[in-house]
Amino acid sequence: MTGLGVTFVPTQTGNVLITVTGEGRSNTAGNGFGVELLYGSGKIPGNGAELAGTSTTSINVRNLSANTQIPFTLNYWLSGLSVGKSYWLDLGQRAMTAGKINLYDLGITVIEM
Numbered sequence: 370m371t372g373l374g375v376t377f378v379p380t381q382t383g384n385v386l387i388t389v390t391g392e393g394r395s396n397t398a399g400n401g402f403g404v405e406l407l408y409g410s411g412k413i414p415g416n417g418a419e420l421a422g423t424s425t426t427s428i429n430v431r432n433l434s435a436n437t438q439i440p441f442t443l444n445y446w447l448s449g450l451s452v453g454k455s456y457w458l459d460l461g462q463r464a465m466t467a468g469k470i471n472l473y474d475l476g477i478t479v480i481e482m
Contacts, residue, residue: 372416375458377479383450384482389443391475397468401431405461413457420461
């Protein structure tokens, strides 16, 4: 987990549109990175914690050369949440084959519809 600590409370419908933007970089040519959006309620997982919560959507990005930052966007429609209950959002990250990855300039937007 990346330890973003993003929380939100639905106040009207329990249906939200989540958008995640950022950039990722792998230090290994021909590798890449994966990013997964997770949510849950209760205690927020910290940075480096094992994956927790419910997985919603993910993306895999392959890089041809090492240390090239590549932009990504994840969008997810989440419905059926309990109005008035607090939820957290976080990202899981992984190298696709080898090496280390870093994520940069992360942004999360939550819009209740």
